[in-house]
Amino acid sequence: MALPQFFIAGVPKAGTTGLYAALIRHPQLFLPALKEPKFFLSEGRPPRHGGPGDVQTYQEHVWRRADYEALFEAAPATAVRGEATPFYLYNRDAHQRIRRLIPDAKFILVLRDPVDRAYSNWSHLWSAGLEKESDFLAACEREQRRRAVGWAEFWHYLGLGMYGAQVRDLQQIFGRDQLLVMRYRDLSDEPVATLDRVCRFLGVATGVVGEVPPENVRAYVADSPLNAVVRFALRTGGRVGQHLPVPVRSAASTPLLALLHRNRQGYRNDSGRRRPRLTPDQRARLLPYFADDIRILESVTGNSYADWLTDRHPHHARREHVARRRERRRCEGGARPGRYRRCDEGPAQSANRRGQYIVTIEKLLLPRWTDSATVVEPPEPTPGSWAGAPSALYADGHLYLAYRLRRPVGQGRGFANVVASSADGLHFRTLCRLDRVDFGGDSLERPALVRTPDGRWRLYVSVATPNSKQWRVDMVESDDPAGLAAATPHTVFPGDSTVGVKDPVVHRDGARWHAWVSCHPLDVAGQEDRMDTRYARSDDGIRWMWSGVALTPRAKRWDARGVRVTSVLASDGTMVASYDGRATAAENWEERTGVARGARAADGSYGALVADDRQPLSSPYAPSGLRYLSVVALPDGRHRLYYEATRADGAHELRTELVG
Numbered sequence: 199m200a201l202p203q204f205f206i207a208g209v210p211k212a213g214t215t216g217l218y219a220a221l222i223r224h225p226q227l228f229l230p231a232l233k234e235p236k237f238f239l240s241e242g243r244p245p246r247h248g249g250p251g252d253v254q255t256y257q258e259h260v261w262r263r264a265d266y267e268a269l270f271e272a273a274p275a276t277a278v279r280g281e282a283t284p285f286y287l288y289n290r291d292a293h294q295r296i297r298r299l300i301p302d303a304k305f306i307l308v309l310r311d312p313v314d315r316a317y318s319n320w321s322h323l324w325s326a327g328l329e330k331e332s333d334f335l336a337a338c339e340r341e342q343r344r345r346a347v348g349w350a351e352f353w354h355y356l357g358l359g360m361y362g363a364q365v366r367d368l369q370q371i372f373g374r375d376q377l378l379v380m381r382y383r384d385l386s387d388e389p390v391a392t393l394d395r396v397c398r399f400l401g402v403a404t405g406v407v408g409e410v411p412p413e414n415v416r417a418y419v420a421d422s423p424l425n426a427v428v429r430f431a432l433r434t435g436g437r438v439g440q441h442l443p444v445p446v447r448s449a450a451s452t453p454l455l456a457l458l459h460r461n462r463q464g465y466r467n468d469s470g471r472r473r474p475r476l477t478p479d480q481r482a483r484l485l486p487y488f489a490d491d492i493r494i495l496e497s498v499t500g501n502s503y504a505d506w507l508t509d510r511h512p513h514h515a516r517r518e519h520v521a522r523r524r525e526r527r528r529c530e531g532g533a534r535p536g537r538y539r540r541c542d543e544g545p546a547q548s549a550n551r552r553g554q555y556i557v558t559i560e561k562l563l564l565p566r567w568t569d570s571a572t573v574v575e576p577p578e579p580t581p582g583s584w585a586g587a588p589s590a591l592y593a594d595g596h597l598y599l600a601y602r603l604r605r606p607v608g609q610g611r612g613f614a615n616v617v618a619s620s621a622d623g624l625h626f627r628t629l630c631r632l633d634r635v636d637f638g639g640d641s642l643e644r645p646a647l648v649r650t651p652d653g654r655w656r657l658y659v660s661v662a663t664p665n666s667k668q669w670r671v672d673m674v675e676s677d678d679p680a681g682l683a684a685a686t687p688h689t690v691f692p693g694d695s696t697v698g699v700k701d702p703v704v705h706r707d708g709a710r711w712h713a714w715v716s717c718h719p720l721d722v723a724g725q726e727d728r729m730d731t732r733y734a735r736s737d738d739g740i741r742w743m744w745s746g747v748a749l750t751p752r753a754k755r756w757d758a759r760g761v762r763v764t765s766v767l768a769s770d771g772t773m774v775a776s777y778d779g780r781a782t783a784a785e786n787w788e789e790r791t792g793v794a795r796g797a798r799a800a801d802g803s804y805g806a807l808v809a810d811d812r813q814p815l816s817s818p819y820a821p822s823g824l825r826y827l828s829v830v831a832l833p834d835g836r837h838r839l840y841y842e843a844t845r846a847d848g849a850h851e852l853r854t855e856l857v858g
Contacts, residue, residue, distance in 0.1 A: 586842025
């Protein structure tokens, strides 16, 4: 009995055709000439109804057991047999059918950003003349109705992208060791390494195949009057063609498809239009649909897919992916196939020390949204209404949190800083509230809560000077946090007419204090949102000395307009910081979170930070702000994160996660 031993099981429009074409060249592998037999998609004869073109596709299924086994009869006795039906991952019945016949089967899963995949899926059917809906989002809205009346799985633009639940269900049946999960761009960005990874997973020689053929991409078809007529003819002919033999049907449809795809040059047709890109607005509309499932995928695989939760233009995805791969390569290797090695699993002691440092960056410093919870709701459920800008610390068995409350411009702006305490890090009791009128300011921004060596409490408060663009930082001090509201403010970072200073991160080690302060140049009217971060030192945390620029924006990057350090972890002469960044003035107030690294000098000061080439983290809800990250080390070795994030209604809330 000849049956496959592995499957390229997912997902459609994610490079499975190219992977199949590459593996079929390997002398130790055997894949049939028919790429998608689809045998396990049905129990017996496939359906005889569906959407446009579905019945014709069903007629091509290899559904008889004898016919399916015949596909593998020519395989050499020593060859590893496989086939490529990318719908197996999505079809839960297929999981069970494969389990009954091939319990030790291996699965190769190629996953693509689900929004990009859905758009490519729609474009494929549109260009084939089968999709009637010319608007991508409108086509997605039709999905439930189409599924209800039995349209085939290839019409499930959104459903096919719910990888988290799919991988979880498949893994529960076959186990993690039988699954290899990869990214779509791995095939094009690193074909040799990716194909070797697949070969190791399948137990065959590496270094044999190193090229992935071009993707399965149809020419784009513009929405012109002539093309509309041709598409209508194809859909109508499809209903008739299901009753005709395949050769007759193909002979009838081929001239229509040729007419539809005429003048193909660089994916142009008669209208001269290139394939349109997915727009940021379309992406933002669909991201919330996938957000929870992406977190499931991260939990199941142990990999981060945070870049899929951003609203960046798909044109940037490939370039950003290469940067991410460079960073992840530091942690890759030495693990069983299909799994990234934890960075603290290296055998050498030095590798362990470095590994622990990287784990802090990946697992402790950065939010993953998984199991996160809302700590403080915004004052109102409207854009411009915020609860956030947190600063947190652990002391005396409790977590203490300072944060800012804000209303929209013209309705109060940053009207208060609040200090609160909690035994569990989730439920806080307010200890005091400091209002902007107490500081004579137009607005308050992020506070910084710290504990002095003698056990006193300090709060550094960012204050907007009335009728100007200037900001300063005041400090209040008390024997206990509840008394901070009654303390007398003292200005510690005054700012001036040339620069506004705010949002400090204050850190103390040994006898020295350190601060990273957000600075806004005021030399160009209308561009006061520009910002960098500057470093200062002090012996007492009151009188400070500026010691240079710590972090600057990067031209033509996601942080080109401004950068603001939000949290610092320092150990063994090195430091890692989270920071907020934005590319344009329009992104003001909706910054995203990145990572930067630095080192400590011989005199105990900290030098300039260098930003990582990684995709920033963002909220799954447009316009995607995720900022003011505060990291708190707990006695049990874990960390609690607090940050401000955009909600679905456009307001900002204060969220927390327990990690480590």
